[in-house]
Amino acid sequence: MKTINITLIKGDGIGPEVSDSAMKVINATGLKINWDIVNAGKDTFDKTGCLVPDDVFKSIEKNKIVLKAPITTPVASGFRSINVMLRKKYNLFSNIRPILPIDSLNTNYKKLDIVIFRENTEGLYIGDEEKIDENTFIAKKLVTRCASEKIISRAFEFAKENNRKKVTVVHKANILKETDGLFLKIAKEISKEFPSVILEDRIIDNMCMQLVMNPIQFDVIVTMNLYGDILSDLCSGFIGGLGLAPGANIGDDIAIFEAVHGSAPDIAGKNIANPSALILSGAMMLDYLDKHKEANLIRKSLNNILKEKTCLTRDLGGNTSTTDFTNNLIYEIEKQK
Ligand code: NAD
Numbered sequence: 001m002k003t004i005n006i007t008l009i010k011g012d013g014i015g016p017e018v019s020d021s022a023m024k025v026i027n028a029t030g031l032k033i034n035w036d037i038v039n040a041g042k043d044t045f046d047k048t049g050c051l052v053p054d055d056v057f058k059s060i061e062k063n064k065i066v067l068k069a070p071i072t073t074p075v076a077s078g079f080r081s082i083n084v085m086l087r088k089k090y091n092l093f094s095n096i097r098p099i100l101p102i103d104s105l106n107t108n109y110k111k112l113d114i115v116i117f118r119e120n121t122e123g124l125y126i127g128d129e130e131k132i133d134e135n136t137f138i139a140k141k142l143v144t145r146c147a148s149e150k151i152i153s154r155a156f157e158f159a160k161e162n163n164r165k166k167v168t169v170v171h172k173a174n175i176l177k178e179t180d181g182l183f184l185k186i187a188k189e190i191s192k193e194f195p196s197v198i199l200e201d202r203i204i205d206n207m208c209m210q211l212v213m214n215p216i217q218f219d220v221i222v223t224m225n226l227y228g229d230i231l232s233d234l235c236s237g238f239i240g241g242l243g244l245a246p247g248a249n250i251g252d253d254i255a256i257f258e259a260v261h262g263s264a265p266d267i268a269g270k271n272i273a274n275p276s277a278l279i280l281s282g283a284m285m286l287d288y289l290d291k292h293k294e295a296n297l298i299r300k301s302l303n304n305i306l307k308e309k310t311c312l313t314r315d316l317g318g319n320t321s322t323t324d325f326t327n328n329l330i331y332e333i334e335k336q337k
Helices: 015-028 042-048 054-063 082-089 145-161 179-191 204-213 225-239 276-288 292-307 322-336
Strands: 004-009 033-038 065-068 094-099 114-119 129-133 136-139 166-171 198-203 220-223 248-250 255-257
Touching: 004 015, 004 054, 015 033, 015 065, 015 276, 015 292, 015 322, 033 054, 054 065, 065 276, 094 145, 094 225, 114 145, 114 225, 145 166, 145 179, 145 220, 166 179, 166 204, 166 225, 179 198, 198 204, 204 225, 220 225, 248 276, 255 276, 276 292, 292 322
Parallel strands: 004 033, 004 065, 065 255, 114 220, 166 198, 166 220
Antiparallel strands: 094 114, 094 248, 129 136, 248 255
16 A cells, blocks of 8 residues: 655644644554644744744645644734635645534535635735834735636536536625626636526625525535635534534645545643544545545534434534544544444
8 A cells, every 4th residue: 555645733732632633543543644743833932933934835745635623823913824824825725624414413504515715815804904104004905716617616516517407606796896806707607607507696794694594505615715714604504613624725736635624722731622623624525536435434423422422522512522532533544444
């Protein structure tokens, strides 16, 4: 069996706990993986004075596949987001966030199966803010044809390849006629190349209401950076919360797999975080590497241990620690192999 080289970024807050868990679970599938463990972010800065040491870039560029735990970004001051910087630097234009309930958990939305495609490199996330005076600031929103075409095409290709019926493009083109207007116009153009897929559009505020009232009506969603971020957190609530929502950042050459959630400083270091979101992001990574058998083994085993109801982390109403949860999952994987 060929060894796979993967960069693992340990992250901040609950990052080291959930990344250690995900790494052990993926190893339990029997794949031969050479993990290149590096770190970036607030904790790294506090220790070394450097936010992203050179070895992080070197490792990403060499391995091209990354499993990344969340990194803290200070609110309203301090350094800019390293997550956003990595997505921009490596042109990881597709942020793909599936919202799929775990069979064995009781959610109100058993039939839900949404995949969110979020543009990942521009919009308001370019962080270009201008000071007019002490009490007046402007934030610029970048929307280009090139990046919009890439993410919208990806969403339609995914829909076609997976027999999905519908793509919903989400925007605010009634107010932002040029930026969001361009995104919507491109969606309409691209949809003509995919006659088997229905295109519908929703204004972001209406979309939030419709999601909360009746999420089952949605299939594939494609949208801009900020709306996609907000909608994916909202949708994670349908399936049991952020502890269960995985994601992938995919470009032409490099892919970084990470959970939807952040570094959760409120529960960091307590051994109570739910590692499932990063583990499921790892399963997406294995699918990307064509290791479908191992990816399915992880998903099936996770489903089995959650069915027991005796192995639930605190966010799911139980009191199992991160390490016990991980050990139970590894035991189940060994049993299923
Ligand atoms: P968060 O996602 O970290 O936490 C929101 C809530 O969900 C908290 O109550 C937290 O305890 C809970 N939660 C999150 N993940 C959990 C898990 N795996 N298990 C159990 N509970 C979990 O969002 P936040 O508090 O708004 O952000 C904290 C920090 O994370 C900020 O600095 C933010 O910038 C950063 N962040 C990073 C990323 C990333 O690295 N991709 C993404 C989002 C936020």
